[in-house]
Amino acid sequence: MTILKQIPITTLALLISVLAGCENNHPASGQTPAMEEKAHQKMVAVDSQRPLVAVMTPTAGNKTAGTVTFTQGADGIDVEATIRGLTPGDHAIHIHQFGDLRLDNGKGTGGHYNPQGHDHALPSTEMRHAGDLGNLTADADGNASYSITIDNVTLDGAHNPIIGRGVIIHAKVDDGGQPTGNAGARVSQGTIGYANPG
Numbered sequence: 150m151t152i153l154k155q156i157p158i159t160t161l162a163l164l165i166s167v168l169a170g171c172e173n174n175h176p177a178s179g180q181t182p183a184m185e186e187k188a189h190q191k192m193v194a195v196d197s198q199r200p201l202v203a204v205m206t207p208t209a210g211n212k213t214a215g216t217v218t219f220t221q222g223a224d225g226i227d228v229e230a231t232i233r234g235l236t237p238g239d240h241a242i243h244i245h246q247f248g249d250l251r252l253d254n255g256k257g258t259g260g261h262y263n264p265q266g267h268d269h270a271l272p273s274t275e276m277r278h279a280g281d282l283g284n285l286t287a288d289a290d291g292n293a294s295y296s297i298t299i300d301n302v303t304l305d306g307a308h309n310p311i312i313g314r315g316v317i318i319h320a321k322v323d324d325g326g327q328p329t330g331n332a333g334a335r336v337s338q339g340t341i342g343y344a345n346p347g
Contacts, residue, residue: 200346201220215234240318241333242285243316244282246262246263258335259315271330284323312342316340318336
């Protein structure tokens with residue numbers, strides 16, 4: 150009691166206020182850290198369902214263009230490509246590290262997206278680059294439609310997110326060889342971004 154009598158009332162009130170704040174770090178929102186983390190996880194889960202799209206543009210000297218969409222499906226990520234301006238036959242399609250299209254030869258996108266350090270392989274092989282999507286086939290008019298479902302990436306989640314990365318279509322077929330399938334030049338490039346829901 151003697152000590153308390155020597156402390157001014159204003160100082161005592163401040164001490165009580167600080168001690169009360171230590172017990173509740175979120176007085177304004179009324180949320181505990183656990184509650185905030187749960188809300189954050191819910192928000193991320195909702196965001197990870199948003200479809201993504203890469204609008205493909207030709208690299209220098211080429212005319213390959215189109216779109217590649219990525220949608221969350223029941224069994225993984227559904228990839229749909231609609232491409233024109235190809236030479237007839239098979240052409241490799243890969244997700245690359247970066248969505249940087251500033252170089253007109255497509256090399257600003259870096260190498261294959263491979264966060265887990267696997268060897269290159271075709272989609273039938275489970276242990277492969279996260280960006281290994283295989284081959285699409287162009288008809289006699291240079292048009293190609295391609296569909297595949299992959300389960301080794303997420304749209305924008307914690308595991309191998311593809312948002313903001315690049316898509317490359319190559320001049321040649323991906324033969325599954327090392328290190329990147331012997332697929333030749335990059336004839337088209339695009340950046341993976343959020344699709345307009347409208």
